[in-house]
Amino acid sequence: MANETTIDVRTMAPRDRHPQIFSTFDAMGVGDAILLINDHDPKPLFYQFQAERPGEVSWAPQEQGPERWVIRIERVGAPAGGGVIMMEQTPLVLDVRDDLRNGREPFGRIMETVASLQDEQAMLLIAIMEPVPLYEVMAGRGFAHETTRTPDGDWQIRFFRQ
Missing domain, CATH: 3.30.110.40 (TusA-like domain)
Known part of the structure; x- marks a missing residue:
């Protein structure tokens, strides 16, 4: 059964938000998801996922402002290298x-x-x-x-x- 983890970043320091989200995502299995709660549109995070985890993520907005955004971020693909974390060049x-x-x-x-x-x-x-x-x-x-x-x-x- 897939797991869903809620991360409410509204009270986190901005510098800690993306590292926490990516750390949680990287520990997830295929089918697991993060329910992200934010106080602004997390579009930069979407672009970062697309650039750094291509083919691994599904991004599904559940609620879109104006004061609260809720995004379901699901792992839909295994990391590059079949589970081995590979250092790849930044696109x-x-x-x-x-x-x-x-x-x-x-x-x-x-x-x-x-x-x-x-x-x-x-x-x-x-x-x-x-x-x-x-x-x-x-x-x-x-x-x-x-x-x-x-x-x-x-x-x-x-x-x-x-």
């Missing part, structure tokens, strides 16, 4: 939302970022639309991708070498 994050909103084509910036990646490093692209044509371009360069639509309607695409 290079490229946020092209402002480019797209202002009518600028971000393709050049994206390709420059790809060219700067280290051998096993991933890229996390944040956009206001799903960049479907980019998938084929990146596949031609040996990259696979994982795509997530965020609760606010943005897109996060993690590109990684196959």
Whole structure:
């Protein structure tokens, strides 16, 4: 039977919140969940989970403000390496939302970022639309991708070498 742990971070020091949440998450088995209670929208935590634990987490808002946010964070996948905690490089994050909103084509910036990646490093692209044509371009360069639509309607695409 899956376990659910409630973490109310409203009374915690801000510097202690993310470490406590990730420590609890990392100790959980697949199917276990955290019921997070916060006094603001924990969107930065969502982005951190997507970047650092891709494919491992389900993020399900239960209550969304204005004074209290409740998010169910479930472990849906095993850690990379079949349970062995592996140190992986931090993905290079490229946020092209402002480019797209202002009518600028971000393709050049994206390709420059790809060219700067280290051998096993991933890229996390944040956009206001799903960049479907980019998938084929990146596949031609040996990259696979994982795509997530965020609760606010943005897109996060993690590109990684196959």
